[in-house]
Amino acid sequence: MKLTWFRKGTIYQIYPRSFNDSNNDGVGDLRGIIEKLDYLKSLHIDIIWLSPIFSSPNDDNGYDISDYCSIMPEFGTMEDFDELLRETHKRGIRLILDLVANHCSDEHKWFEEAKKSKNNPYRDYFHWRKPASDGGPPNNWKSFFGGSAWEFDEASGEYYLHLFTRKQPDLNWENPKVREEIYDAMRFWLDKGVDGFRMDVIPLISKPVGYPDAPDVGFRKIIEDVYANGPTVHQYLKEMNEKVISKYDAFSLAEGVGINESIAGLYVNEDRKELDMLYHFDILECTIVNGKFEEVSPFDLVNMKNIFKKWRDAVHETGWIANAMGNHDFARMVSRFGDDKKYHSESAKMLITMLSTQNGTLNIYQGDEIGMTNVSLQHIDEVRDIQSLNFYKENKVTKRYSEELALEMINREGRDNARTPVQWNDEINGGFSAKEPWLKANPNYVNINVENQDKDPDSILNFYRGLLSTRKKHDVFVHGNFEEIAFNNPNLYVYKKTLDQNTIMVILNFNNTEELFDSGYDLKGIEILVNNYKNLEIDNASMTLKPYQGVVLDLK
Numbered sequence: 001m002k003l004t005w006f007r008k009g010t011i012y013q014i015y016p017r018s019f020n021d022s023n024n025d026g027v028g029d030l031r032g033i034i035e036k037l038d039y040l041k042s043l044h045i046d047i048i049w050l051s052p053i054f055s056s057p058n059d060d061n062g063y064d065i066s067d068y069c070s071i072m073p074e075f076g077t078m079e080d081f082d083e084l085l086r087e088t089h090k091r092g093i094r095l096i097l098d099l100v101a102n103h104c105s106d107e108h109k110w111f112e113e114a115k116k117s118k119n120n121p122y123r124d125y126f127h128w129r130k131p132a133s134d135g136g137p138p139n140n141w142k143s144f145f146g147g148s149a150w151e152f153d154e155a156s157g158e159y160y161l162h163l164f165t166r167k168q169p170d171l172n173w174e175n176p177k178v179r180e181e182i183y184d185a186m187r188f189w190l191d192k193g194v195d196g197f198r199m200d201v202i203p204l205i206s207k208p209v210g211y212p213d214a215p216d217v218g219f220r221k222i223i224e225d226v227y228a229n230g231p232t233v234h235q236y237l238k239e240m241n242e243k244v245i246s247k248y249d250a251f252s253l254a255e256g257v258g259i260n261e262s263i264a265g266l267y268v269n270e271d272r273k274e275l276d277m278l279y280h281f282d283i284l285e286c287t288i289v290n291g292k293f294e295e296v297s298p299f300d301l302v303n304m305k306n307i308f309k310k311w312r313d314a315v316h317e318t319g320w321i322a323n324a325m326g327n328h329d330f331a332r333m334v335s336r337f338g339d340d341k342k343y344h345s346e347s348a349k350m351l352i353t354m355l356s357t358q359n360g361t362l363n364i365y366q367g368d369e370i371g372m373t374n375v376s377l378q379h380i381d382e383v384r385d386i387q388s389l390n391f392y393k394e395n396k397v398t399k400r401y402s403e404e405l406a407l408e409m410i411n412r413e414g415r416d417n418a419r420t421p422v423q424w425n426d427e428i429n430g431g432f433s434a435k436e437p438w439l440k441a442n443p444n445y446v447n448i449n450v451e452n453q454d455k456d457p458d459s460i461l462n463f464y465r466g467l468l469s470t471r472k473k474h475d476v477f478v479h480g481n482f483e484e485i486a487f488n489n490p491n492l493y494v495y496k497k498t499l500d501q502n503t504i505m506v507i508l509n510f511n512n513t514e515e516l517f518d519s520g521y522d523l524k525g526i527e528i529l530v531n532n533y534k535n536l537e538i539d540n541a542s543m544t545l546k547p548y549q550g551v552v553l554d555l556k
């Protein structure tokens with residue numbers, strides 16, 4: 001496949017509320033991002049994705065938009081945005097925005113109008129249904145964040161659909177006016193020069209005809225079979241591409257909730273002209289059985305290899321995916337997949353070595369470049385995430401888990417883990433803000449912070465910088481033919497990749513003990529492109545890998 005700028009480029013996700021606070025009110029903002037653009041440039045990233053920056057009552061931190069074409073006042077002004085875009089482009093970095101088009105805020109003008117009466121012209125912008133015969137919700141759908149997905153509206157005696165919180169009513173994409181409104185908003189930003197969109201829960205925009213009850217299966221399966229991939233989704237994505245995205249030098253990146261590898265191509269195969277790439281959930285959810293705050297399964301390396309393999313095969317040379325091991329919705333990557341204590345630095349470096357040598361666009365989530373870890377919130381009052389809070393409240397009623405255990409689960413899996421302020425230095429609140437931040441800083445900022453790591457040549461941060469610049473020089477990191485080696489080895493992840501005349505071998509130790517590996521090659525004088533330790537212990541064709549050691553060899 002042709003390596004366009006968005007396929008080859010590395011995306012860095014910013015969660016603006018937690019990135020950098022320029023005016024010390026405890027909330028990150030656009031000027032805070034501008035202050036850090038040189039830092040981002042020094043990381044060798046190519047594209048910035050901003051989580052939502054639009055006006056919002058912040059029931060779900062901006063994923064509930066009340067005006068698609070204005071800036072959330074807490075984050076700054078339109079002038080600030082224009083400057084941010086200019087300054088980003090000046091540094092040769094692209095900027096994409098978060099398009100939340102499946103739902104808006106209940107405080108959006110559209111919904112406020114729609115609620116006024118059944119004949120209001122905006123009524124049909126949303127999904128309204130009569131109650132079931134017992135007066136209850138029209139079907140058994142559950143919201144992603146707990147409780148029924150339907151909310152009763154007293155005034156009209158009807159229910160409206162909200163797959164997320166009740167302050168996030170789902171938009172009715174069957175209505176062509178809704179689609180045009182969204183396309184207009186997209187054009188507004190694209191005309192300013194933004195380079196594309198990450199599309200929030202985009203597979204959910206088309207609902208199954210007749211809103212049938214969901215079967216009694218796990219929530220993940222319900223998402224796949226009922227909520228996502230509705231009958232008109234491809235028609236609308238084609239339309240969106242044709243009318244909007246294709247008119248610009250811009251790309252679309254779907255959050256692929258509910259998409260499994262067997263249908264991925266329908267969304268991202270190049271010849272379909274729908275979306276340019278997607279994130280899938282299989283890696284991010286590989287330890288979560290059905291949904292958050294339920295059953296968890298231990299990390300299993302062979303299972304993870306399988307996930308990467310099936311997705312690679314699904315789109316090989318026909319479509320494209322994006323790879324991430326963390327974002328604002330999941331616990332921290334090094335805490336989940338590495339060892340955030342004894343081998344903090346080693347495991348953080350090994351994981352990014354793995355991710356950056358997988359086929360697809362590489363994604364980094366803010367703070368992962370310094371190995372930010374999960375936080376331990378001491379009391380429910382410190383929790384901010386609506387998903388965690390809803391779980392805690394619901395659990396108070398059901399008493400399924402003790403309150404201590406519920407808080408422990410929130411600390412293990414909750415979204416606040418990824419949302420603590422970025423740790424810039426060892427000053428108060430990690431240098432994020434002089435004022436108490438909206439979500440408390442992880443106290444480990446005294447050790448884990450950008451300033452420390454910037455000075456230390458062996459830091460995680462400087463490893464990221466080196467790795468990303470190496471990746472830029474070797475397209476074989478980004479795509480190519482994959483050959484798995486020792487696939488069933490539960491501790492080592494080893495693969496050979498070939499593109500044209502270039503071959504690399506990637507050897508990663510996921511274990512906290514030394515591991516022996518026989519490469520089958522004469523390794524004398526071999527060029528080591530990436531190594532998270534100072535040395536590599538080689539004996540002819542064999543090597544001894546230190547705990548969490550990861551290397552990339554150039555086999556030419």
Ligand code: TEU
Binds near residue numbers: 144
């Ligand atoms: O997330 C959608 C989504 O599927 C997540 O809710 C995910 O399943 C969950 O966090 C895992 O437990 C997107 C946004 O990324 C998220 O921040 C929003 O809350 C959500 O959509 C609604 O817009």
Ligand code: CA
Binds near residue numbers: 021023024026027028
């Ligand atoms: Ca601020």
